[in-house]
Amino acid sequence: MTRTRTTVAAAVSALALLGAAACGSEEEPATTEGGVELISAGTLTTCTHLPYEPFQFEDGGEIVGFDVDVVDAIAADLGVEQEVIDIPFETIQSGEALNAGQCDLAAAGMTITDVREENMDFSTPYFEATQALITPVGSGLDSADALEGRRLAVQSGTTGAVYAEEQIPGAELVTFEDLALLLTAVESGQVDAAINDNGVLLDYAADNPDLEVTTEFNTGEQYGIGVRTGNTALLEQVDATLARLDDDGSYDEIYTTWFGAAPGEAASAAPTGS
Numbered sequence: 001m002t003r004t005r006t007t008v009a010a011a012v013s014a015l016a017l018l019g020a021a022a023c024g025s026e027e028e029p030a031t032t033e034g035g036v037e038l039i040s041a042g043t044l045t046t047c048t049h050l051p052y053e054p055f056q057f058e059d060g061g062e063i064v065g066f067d068v069d070v071v072d073a074i075a076a077d078l079g080v081e082q083e084v085i086d087i088p089f090e091t092i093q094s095g096e097a098l099n100a101g102q103c104d105l106a107a108a109g110m111t112i113t114d115v116r117e118e119n120m121d122f123s124t125p126y127f128e129a130t131q132a133l134i135t136p137v138g139s140g141l142d143s144a145d146a147l148e149g150r151r152l153a154v155q156s157g158t159t160g161a162v163y164a165e166e167q168i169p170g171a172e173l174v175t176f177e178d179l180a181l182l183l184t185a186v187e188s189g190q191v192d193a194a195i196n197d198n199g200v201l202l203d204y205a206a207d208n209p210d211l212e213v214t215t216e217f218n219t220g221e222q223y224g225i226g227v228r229t230g231n232t233a234l235l236e237q238v239d240a241t242l243a244r245l246d247d248d249g250s251y252d253e254i255y256t257t258w259f260g261a262a263p264g265e266a267a268s269a270a271p272t273g274s
């Protein structure tokens, strides 16, 4: 009896799963008062890839960070709550997750690039970044030339990986799925150095004095929030909130929370966020 019930329950939930997968796009989208369609009523669903401290990472069981605060403000302006889902960066940067309706927007310390512009629509830029190199202190590895014949860690699907492939041909590239694995590889000596965005590497080096950022490559990148191509109503709200955060000083407050100083000022204290 019990056994039968279990079997039936399992069959029903398997069918429900199939149904959800097949009919996901037929579900009535929820529309906010301002006319923005969301994949789930009352919720602004964000795709991101963890961890990418201080932009998005887990702290005490909660997902927090600079991007999380920025998107919380967008959600507040829409009159809804943000929910963050953690998925591979590749499916974010390719536009796949947005197109599949997995989330309303993507906020992942993601650089606006020409290729990505073809796969999604981006907000106005909200953060400046450049590629940087992190190594054990005293390694002397401080340029592309110095990496000749060395093992260099890159993060899958990122602008850092593309930069290394194109501009650091002498290095042996070793690909990692996320930032934590990449940094662990440097710490353990599995690789000689790692390339990634300056914001995350400087943040890590500030807390881990055995590693240092030895150079920046001046790639002149800008982060944008991505929405599904053609989702103009949401994009307009994202841009409106970004403009509001600039105007009312909230952007500088959020920045100071996670970077220890306002934009353009040197950090005098450790960021409160890490």
Ligand code: GLN
Binding pocket: 049, 052, 089, 108, 109, 110, 111, 112, 129, 155, 157, 158, 159, 160, 197
């Ligand atoms: N800014 C880089 C990129 O867009 C890295 C982003 C990330 O790893 N979350 O590729």
